[in-house]
């Protein structure tokens with residue numbers, strides 16, 4: 468079971484995630500998000516966390532200039548593309564930056580899962596999230612779940628993480644219903660929007676590992 472804690476922006480949250488054994492920590496490089504960090508802030512956070520989880524940089528339809536600024540400031544392990552990036556754009560980013568690409572896709576129907584095939588050769592893993600609710604200011608991190616049974620019994624073309632509305636209280640049920648080999652959370656481990664709670668992070672990872 469792979470576990471990603473997303474939207475970390477303070478040392479206490481990162482330390483809690485690392486201590487509890489998170490596989491990935493997500494740093495958001497999308498300025499409208501309350502979870503956004505600058506490249507300099509991310510570099511300082513990363514430097515204070517030797518070893519441990521893989522660093523995932525989260526981008527929304529970013530241009531190469533932003534990707535260069537961030538990858539020049541700190542060593543990322545994975546690029547998460549959470550906008551409307553096409554398969555060709557994902558492949559170009561992977562080639563140019565030489566890093567694994569995690570493509571986030573919004574899921575609401577079985578047809579949305581069929582669309583993964585077009586990305587299979589262009590990305591290394593998927594993050595399956597709910598579609599942003601109407602009027603939501605962000606394309607992700609909205610505490611919105613999708614129907615977990617949609618993925619049950621489906622063979623998907625790449626490893627994947629389940630995301631959207633997960634919490635310490637529902638992650639075990641979500642894993643059982645979806646068959647997910649990994650999970651991702653942001654809102655469900657926050658005490659206020661954009662403010663991570665170390666105890667919730669530890670509880671989430673523990674619940675996911677026990678599932």
Ligand SMILES: O=C(O)c1ccccc1NCC(=O)[C@H](O)[C@H](O)COP(=O)(O)O
Nearest residue numbers: 473500607608609610631632652653654
């Ligand atoms: O979290 C954000 O602020 C964010 C902003 C823009 C695009 C994506 C964003 N988050 C993506 C994530 O990876 C979240 O962890 C995922 O959507 C699940 O979020 P939540 O439902 O809040 O657990």
